[in-house]
């Protein structure tokens with residue numbers, strides 16, 4: 001074992017660190033950074049909670065934060081290791097001792113990041129944005145360039161179209177790859193995808209799937225219906241939670257792309273697409289005491305052999321943000337592999353496996369095989 005580790009250490013000695021920048025130091029970023037430290041500390045433990053411990057030679061703890069942006073007064077100027085535990089973040093603390101990074105959270109650009117309705121809620125459960133417009137594009141690009149970040153990870157709130165596109169633009173100018181974890185369509189918009197292709201910068205998107213969340217469970221059950229010859233006639237997926245993501249999504253005007261992303265993720269695996277009136281998928285309510293716990297209520301109605309009706313009900317309870325970090329930790333390393341291989345533009349396989357609204361949808365078992373081929377360098 002020792003010999004193996006020694007040889008491995010020599011082989012990996014030349015491997016780069018993976019320097020990322022984060023836009024939006026909220027709950028998902030908190031879980032991601034806690035996870036990087038957690039797996040550093042538990043290097044020899046069984047890889048609980050990881051889809052890949054070693055992904056193409058990269059481990060979770062090879063990821064390092066080089067820059068971070070936010071607009072919340074309680075986060076800007078703090079070391080990232082401290083900002084991830086600042087209000088209104090409320091996710092589970094599974095790794096409290098995240099060492100100082102020496103990287104302070106920089107001012108981002110406000111744009112449409114903070115919905116008006118949030119101001120009706122107490123400060124401890126909503127954003128507390130800076131006065132004014134925040135940083136300029138030149139300032140953000142300059143921070144990115146000086147930091148040496150090679151991948152910008154976008155965690156803007158749902159509905160922040162202008163802010164998401166702003167950070168995508170900054171990534172292009174600064175020469176960073178881009179991972180779009182939220183449902184503004186960038187990787188799945190051919191014009192944006194082309195711009196990343198032209199600059200030879202990889203892009204993965206859009207809207208991160210959770211490791212074991214409502215989307216993947218719903219898709220898997222829908223696929224099961226298809227494979228067992230059961231006609232799926234109607235379905236809903238109702239979700240409640242008490243974090244800022246759910247609070248933000250109370251503003252229905254910000255929800256259009258999230259609804260498309262979540263609904264399309266299910267429609268795309270059905271034997272036959274359902275009429276709009278027969279499918280309802282979306283965030284449903286904000287329950288403040290739930291904090292980062294998300295509860296999904298799922299119902300599927302169908303017809304079995306002989307046209308005989310059946311239905312299925314499922315309740316799924318998960319901590320929302322670690323659930324997304326378990327996937328982002330792989331998306332980042334796939335992005336780094338693409339950078340190492342000089343590959344730019346849309347990364348189809350990682351987008352299909354990791355994202356709810358990729359440029360091209362594949363069934364999950366197919367996407368699983370594709371991602372392994374991608375990691376092995378065969379695609």
Ligand SMILES: NC(=O)c1ccc[n+]([C@@H]2O[C@H](COP(=O)([O-])OP(=O)(O)OC[C@H]3O[C@@H](n4cnc5c(N)ncnc54)[C@H](O)[C@@H]3O)[C@@H](O)[C@H]2O)c1
Pocket residue numbers: 023024025026027028029069070071072089108109110111112113114127155156157158160163181182183207208209210243244245320321323324
């Ligand atoms: N399982 C999951 O948690 C999951 C799954 C899929 C997608 N997502 C998406 O990921 C995104 C992030 O989720 P989260 O739970 O971390 O949200 P969050 O509300 O905890 O964090 C968002 C952060 O962005 C900051 N922000 C707002 N506007 C900004 C701007 N213009 N510039 C810089 N920072 C800004 C906020 O201050 C906050 O710190 C959301 O869009 C969410 O829907 C999450």
